[in-house]
Amino acid sequence: MANLRVGLVSPEREVWSGEAKTVVAQTTEGALGILPGHAPVLGVLLDGSVVKIEPADGGEPIVAMVGSGFFSVADNEVSVLAEQAELGEEVDVQAAKRALEEALEAESTDATPERRARARLRAAGVEA
Template sequence: MAHLKVEIVTPDGLSYENPEAQLVVVRTIDGELGILPNHAPIIVPLSIDEVRIKNDRDSKEQDIVAINGGIMEVRDNILTIIADSAEKPSDIDVSRAERAKQRAEEIIEEAKKEHDIDQLRRAEVALSRAINRINVSRK
């Protein structure tokens, strides 16, 4: 039976590796995408979300990694994700993520008052990242 070798790489190096995955689910900018062994070659941009990796498609057991967007390439049963950051639930500092969420919400309110579109967009991305980290930490 074919497997997927999964690698998640950040500027700090290899963040996650699994040589025996049977299913990987990611969120692209166009929606959710499931990758099985022998998938056609593909390169897609990823959204801020979790990556779910299963060694057995029928099992509920899975590895979850929070990523802050990035790019995924699948070729020859090797799935590579290049992201700015990637964290497993046990690596997430929840109190830090909560503080980042609160800061982003405050900046969003201020940017709306000042009609600062650039600051608003940056704060919305920061808020998405914080919420993603908080959600993944609970899994």
């Protein structure tokens, strides 16, 4: 079976790229699970969500927090273009917990900081 060519990038850097068996991302329209041979699709990433990638080499799954951006699939190539992206293994858990506390204490109608803090913790494997 063919694999997917995946690129997860932010304006600062290429966060991860390689061959994968599957990619799961949350878009504003709902969750998308992508396997090789998937029809072309373009979606808007849900700001403060998690992308999961299952590497083709059988390695540990790649889990990353993503901010707003786009998700596209065409010809077994998946592009995740995120305003912010951080691998779960790179997350400073204590800083993410502090950011969540601050977001919860803030009297704001903007839920983005809370969603992003929760996504950072989920990417790191910590339930918030």
